[in-house]
Amino acid sequence: MGREKEIRKDLEDEIKRLEDEARTKESEADEKLDQIFSKKKMEFCPRCGRKISSRLEWGGRCLHDGCNEIVCIECWGSEEKKFCGKHAKDYVRKEEAAEDDIKNVTLNYMEFVGERLKKFALDWSPDGFIRKTKTKVMNKRYRQFEMLVYEKHRLSKKPRIRVLVRPASATAEDEVNALLENPMEGVYDVVVFAGNAASLSQKILRFAEGFSNKRLSLFAFNTENGGTHFNPREKITAKYACWFDPAKAPLRFSELLKAASESEAGSRVISMKDFADELGISKDEAARILRESKLLDEVKGAETFIMKE
Ligand SMILES: [Zn+2]
Numbered sequence: 001m002g003r004e005k006e007i008r009k010d011l012e013d014e015i016k017r018l019e020d021e022a023r024t025k026e027s028e029a030d031e032k033l034d035q036i037f038s039k040k041k042m043e044f045c046p047r048c049g050r051k052i053s054s055r056l057e058w059g060g061r062c063l064h065d066g067c068n069e070i071v072c073i074e075c076w077g078s079e080e081k082k083f084c085g086k087h088a089k090d091y092v093r094k095e096e097a098a099e100d101d102i103k104n105v106t107l108n109y110m111e112f113v114g115e116r117l118k119k120f121a122l123d124w125s126p127d128g129f130i131r132k133t134k135t136k137v138m139n140k141r142y143r144q145f146e147m148l149v150y151e152k153h154r155l156s157k158k159p160r161i162r163v164l165v166r167p168a169s170a171t172a173e174d175e176v177n178a179l180l181e182n183p184m185e186g187v188y189d190v191v192v193f194a195g196n197a198a199s200l201s202q203k204i205l206r207f208a209e210g211f212s213n214k215r216l217s218l219f220a221f222n223t224e225n226g227g228t229h230f231n232p233r234e235k236i237t238a239k240y241a242c243w244f245d246p247a248k249a250p251l252r253f254s255e256l257l258k259a260a261s262e263s264e265a266g267s268r269v270i271s272m273k274d275f276a277d278e279l280g281i282s283k284d285e286a287a288r289i290l291r292e293s294k295l296l297d298e299v300k301g302a303e304t305f306i307m308k309e
Pocket residue numbers: 045046047048049050071072073074075076
């Protein structure tokens with residue numbers, strides 16, 4: 001029994017020794033931190049001048065590579081303040097330059113869309129052929145660009161398509177949802193988010209590529225590499241894509257008809273079904289659009305139309 005007691009005593013001593021050691025190390029570390037904080041150049045936050053006198057008031061070191069300035073816990077709370085005074089200026093300048101880039105690419109794209117729709121006269125919407133097209137830029141301000149494509153009648157004009165161009169931003173999804181909640185009667189919407197590789201986040205690209213709605217086509221356009229992102233399973237959107245992609249030739253209504261037609265005995269014949277498949281619409285809807293376009297002669301009873309020469 002004496003031997004067992006001895007061992008226990010040894011163990012207790014060892015535990016006590018380790019505990020003492022830990023306490024010593026802890027107080028040494030505290031002392032070191034105290035030393036750091038008491039050094040004159042580290043005492044005050046370079047951003048707000050607040051005194052940093054303990055570990056609790058320390059936010060972190062300036063994020064600029066190789067800079068050792070300590071920023072206080074209050075300032076550390078904001079993104080731009082995770083830098084000392086000197087490097088914060090660099091950071092803000094970079095942020096502003098990035099903002100300017102996004103603005104420039106968006107303005108260029110707005111100009112492209114305005115000119116293209118006017119020059120080539122977009123002449124169809126999912127509701128059908130627009131015999132006489134008139135385009136008008138309603139708002140040319142950055143973040144507010146709005147263009148309308150009208151169907152012109154003798155005494156009036158009816159809006160058929162609304163085109164909005166926006167800079168790619170974190171709120172893209174909310175902007176589209178807000179638009180869907182306030183549709184314009186009888187008007188098809190096209191929304192393009194323009195940006196560069198830096199501003200077109202994966203989130204926006206995924207949103208555009210998975211977007212599905214019968215009243216709205218959504219595009220994300222990378223003005224840096226010309227990449228157009230949209231949901232290819234949405235047939236109307238896929239057909240519209242060429243209008244909003246500078247590298248592609250715009251597709252007018254007559255070309256849509258041609259794409260769906262077949263050559264038969266010297267004329268071009270379109271079946272209701274082929275046209276419906278081409279646009280992803282019902283056969284009844286296809287029949288209505290083909291009939292109302294007045295560009296075709298209907299072959300009664302055959303569900304086909306022949307293009308007028
Ligand atoms: Zn501070």
